[in-house]
Structures are given as C-alpha cells and as structure tokens.
Amino acid sequence: MAAELRLSRENLNAPFLQKLGEISGQNVFACYQCGKCSAGCLFAEHMDVLPNQVIRLLQLGDEGVLAARAPWVCAACLACSVRCPKGVDVARIMEALRQLALRRGIMPVQLKLDREFPQIALVGALRKVTP
Amino acid sequence: MNRTPAHHPSPITHYPSRLLYFPGCALKDQARGYEEATLAALAALGYEVRELPRWNCCGTVYALAQDDLMRHVGPLRNLIRAQEQGAEELLTLCAMCYHTLSRTARFVQNPENLRRLNAFMDEEEDYRGSVRVLHLVQLLAGLAERLPRAVKVDLAGLRAGAYYGCTLLRPRDVAVDHPERPEVMEAVLAALGAEPVCFPERVECCGAYLTVTEPEAVRLRAGAILLSAAQNGAEVLVTACPLCHFNLRERRPLGAPKLPVVYLGEVLAWALGVKPVPEALAPRVGVRG
Numbered sequence: 001m002a003a004e005l006r007l008s009r010e011n012l013n014a015p016f017l018q019k020l021g022e023i024s025g026q027n028v029f030a031c032y033q034c035g036k037c038s039a040g041c042l043f044a045e046h047m048d049v050l051p052n053q054v055i056r057l058l059q060l061g062d063e064g065v066l067a068a069r070a071p072w073v074c075a076a077c078l079a080c081s082v083r084c085p086k087g088v089d090v091a092r093i094m095e096a097l098r099q100l101a102l103r104r105g106i107m108p109v110q111l112k113l114d115r116e117f118p119q120i121a122l123v124g125a126l127r128k129v130t131p
Numbered sequence: 132m133n134r135t136p137a138h139h140p141s142p143i144t145h146y147p148s149r150l151l152y153f154p155g156c157a158l159k160d161q162a163r164g165y166e167e168a169t170l171a172a173l174a175a176l177g178y179e180v181r182e183l184p185r186w187n188c189c190g191t192v193y194a195l196a197q198d199d200l201m202r203h204v205g206p207l208r209n210l211i212r213a214q215e216q217g218a219e220e221l222l223t224l225c226a227m228c229y230h231t232l233s234r235t236a237r238f239v240q241n242p243e244n245l246r247r248l249n250a251f252m253d254e255e256e257d258y259r260g261s262v263r264v265l266h267l268v269q270l271l272a273g274l275a276e277r278l279p280r281a282v283k284v285d286l287a288g289l290r291a292g293a294y295y296g297c298t299l300l301r302p303r304d305v306a307v308d309h310p311e312r313p314e315v316m317e318a319v320l321a322a323l324g325a326e327p328v329c330f331p332e333r334v335e336c337c338g339a340y341l342t343v344t345e346p347e348a349v350r351l352r353a354g355a356i357l358l359s360a361a362q363n364g365a366e367v368l369v370t371a372c373p374l375c376h377f378n379l380r381e382r383r384p385l386g387a388p389k390l391p392v393v394y395l396g397e398v399l400a401w402a403l404g405v406k407p408v409p410e411a412l413a414p415r416v417g418v419r420g
C-alpha cells in the first residue's frame with residue numbers, strides 16, 4: 001500500500017471507490033472494523049492484508065490496495081459475508097478488487113497448470129482471473 | 132439432532148415423481164459414480180428422472196460482480212431450457228451447480244434484472260422466473276420419513292461425517308439449512324440408517340478453486356478438515372461437491388487421516404441396496420456400537 005497516505009475528504013470520493021461500489025454493490029463505510037471477517041477467514045494466514053484491513057484501506061481511499069495479494073487468496077467461501085454484523089458482503093468487495101485489478105491489467109497470481117485438474121477446478125479458477 | 136433449523140423450517144415434501152435433472156460437467160466426468168449411484172437410487176425410490184436437454188455449463192462460480200450481466204447468461208440459459216420443458220423444479224446433484232443456478236434464479240426474481248437479462252438474451256424465449264432449483268439433499272430431506280422404510284442394507288455402525296463445504300450453505304438466501312449449524316445432511320444420513328457424526332470443520336471451506344493457484348493453502352485445509360472429522364469419530368466423509376471431493380482426496384497432506392471421501396448419492400445407493408458397499412467400508416456396516 002502507499003508508504004505515505006494522505007488523509008483527506010477527497011479520498012472518499014475517489015473514482016476508484018465509486019467504481020468499487022458499483023461493482024460490489026457494497027458500502028465500505030458501513031464497516032466498523034470489528035475484525036470478525038478476518039477472524040473467521042481460513043485463508044487470512046496467506047494474505048498480505050487481512051480482510052478487515054482491506055476494507056479499512058478502502059475507507060481511507062488507498063488505491064494501493066489494488067496491488068494486494070489478499071483478494072487472490074480469497075476463495076469466495078462467503079464465511080465473512082454471512083458473519084459480518086454490519087451486513088457487509090466482504091466477498092463481493094474482494095471480487096470487485098479482483099475485477100478492478102484485472103481491468104487494469106494487474107494479475108498477481110500464477111496459474112500452475114502443470115498437472116491434471118478436474119474441469120470444475122479449472123473453470124472456477126479461470127473465471128476468477130477473467131476480467 | 133431434532134432442533135428445528137432456522138432456515139427452511141418445513142422441508143418440502145411434495146415433489147412430483149418426475150424430475151428434470153441438471154448434471155453439469157463433473158457428474159459426466161470425475162463424479163460419474165455419483166451420478167450413476169444417485170440415478171439408480173432415485174429410480175428405486177420411484178422417481179422418473181430425466182436429463183435436461185441441451186444443458187450447458189452452470190458457470191461453476193457465481194459472479195459476485197454486479198455490473199456484468201454477461202456472467203449470468205450461462206446459468207440462465209439452463210433455467211430457460213427447464214422452462215421449455217414445462218418443469219417447475221430442476222434437480223442438481225453438484226453443490227456448485229446448485230449454487231450458481233439457484234443464485235441466478237434468485238437474481239432474476241428482481242424484475243429489473245429479469246428485464247435486462249431477457250432483453251440481453253433476445254435469441255432465447257423470455258424467462259418467466261418460475262423454475263425452482265433443487266439440490267439432492269433437499270429432495271432427500273423431504274423424504275426423510277419415507278427413507279427408513281426403503282432401506283434394504285443396514286448401515287448401522289457406519290460413522291459418517293457430513294462435509295457441507297460452502298456452496299450449499301452460503302449465502303443465506305440459497306442455503307439448504309442454517310449456514311453455521313446445519314443438520315439436514317445428518318438427518319438424511321440418519322434416515323438411511325448410518326450414524327451421523329458432527330465435526331467443527333464441516334461447514335468450513337476446503338479451498339475450492341484455489342487448488343489451481345494456491346495448492347499449498349488447500350493442502351492445509353484438507354488436512355484440517357480430515358483431522359477434525361477423524362478426531363470426532365467419523366470413518367467416512369460424505370459430500371455433495373465434486374470440488375470438495377477432489378480437494379479432500381488429491382490435496383490430502385502426508386500423515387492426514389485416510390478417511391474415504393464419498394458422495395451423498397453413493398451412501399443413498401448403498402442403503403437402498405442398488406450399489407454394493409465398498410469393500411473397505413463393508414466391515415463397518417451392520418456392526419452396532
């Protein structure tokens with residue numbers, strides 16, 4: 001994320017945040033940082049930024065979060081989405097971040113297609129890296 | 132196990148004896164045994180099950196982005212195929228197909244979404260929004276009272292851990308039961324004469340499609356799930372998802388409990404006597420205690 005983050009009212013109206021809201025249908029400002037999403041996320045241990053931190057950075061308007069690995073480690077299991085006390089669908093925000101990154105040509109994952117996968121795994125994985 | 136689930140409080144018990152069935156790719160490939168066992172068992176229960184003509188891929192993962200109609204087209208086409216057949220229900224066996232199809236069916240309950248998609252897919256007849264997507268476990272739950280009378284092979288003593296995974300339970304609006312404390316699979320296993328075993332990891336994700344990009348993360352998940360099931364006394368894991376099935380078998384870490392992983396429809400077929408209990412499990416069956 002940005003080494004230095006300037007906090008300002010303008011950040012809240014950043015175009016990328018509006019786009020993120022459009023794609024996800026979610027209001028990141030509803031989050032009150034309880035951390036429940038991260039506590040229950042089975043993949044948080046592999047993430048560079050935890051799910052609640054992703055939301056916090058978005059609240060601060062930090063566009064650097066688009067380069068984070070976290071959304072690519074998210075399995076869209078929806079555990080966070082059904083547990084958030086504020087009704088924030090975190091999985092949709094992760095999807096929106098993947099989409100925004102892909103639409104800008106960023107894809108920080110490697111498809112290791114060197115072994116046999118069932119179709120269901122391949123189609124699922126490929127759809128997550130398709131803008 | 133007799134707490135009323137908070138969701139779907141009354142199981143639907145009146146399904147027509149003729150059902151239209153959506154297989155999806157896995158049931159024709161790596162999960163052929165699941166299809167074969169289930170279709171044989173449903174026939175033994177008196178169901179006439181017909182495969183949906185001209186079905187296509189369900190999409191595998193539901194599109195969580197809201198600004199992209201395109202991704203709903205695949206699942207919706209299948210609902211239109213079902214509508215063409217005059218079906219009110221569309222039966223799925225694969226948990227992921229159930230998820231994408233039922234969520235799309237819900238998405239188009241919104242009249243504006245329906246209008247936009249119908250306009251977008253003008254090569255098809257308009258979808259009228261009436262097909263109900265049904266998963267095998269819901270069908271069986273509705274038959275729970277009938278099942279014990281249909282059982283031919285005593286599975287008593289078979290300690291079976293139901294592994295739900297994600298797509299049957301989340302989000303709430305398509306969940307087959309309570310997303311955190313489900314009991315519908317256990318109820319079906321009990322009705323079939325097996326001994327259901329609950330374990331904490333039964334509702335937690337296996338890693339799904341991360342098996343392609345993050346196989347090590349999935350390996351850790353598979354290990355945790357197998358260990359949790361074994362520590363709680365399960366001798367077999369029962370799932371309805373071909374991707375969970377793959378991950379629990381192919382991503383099993385060294386040293387993890389070697390529980391067999393089977394499909395719900397296979398247990399059904401063993402109990403009804405239409406498929407033999409596999410040799411590895413046969414000694415457990417019919418042994419009480």
Ligand code: SF4
Pocket residue numbers: 030031032033034035036037038051052055083084085086087088090
């Ligand atoms: S659970 Fe919801 S409110 Fe709590 S930190 Fe996560 S997104 Fe924010």
Ligand code: SF4
Pocket residue numbers: 037040041042043044051073074075076077078079080081090091094
């Ligand atoms: S949906 Fe993604 S972020 Fe949320 S709990 Fe699952 S893996 Fe973690």
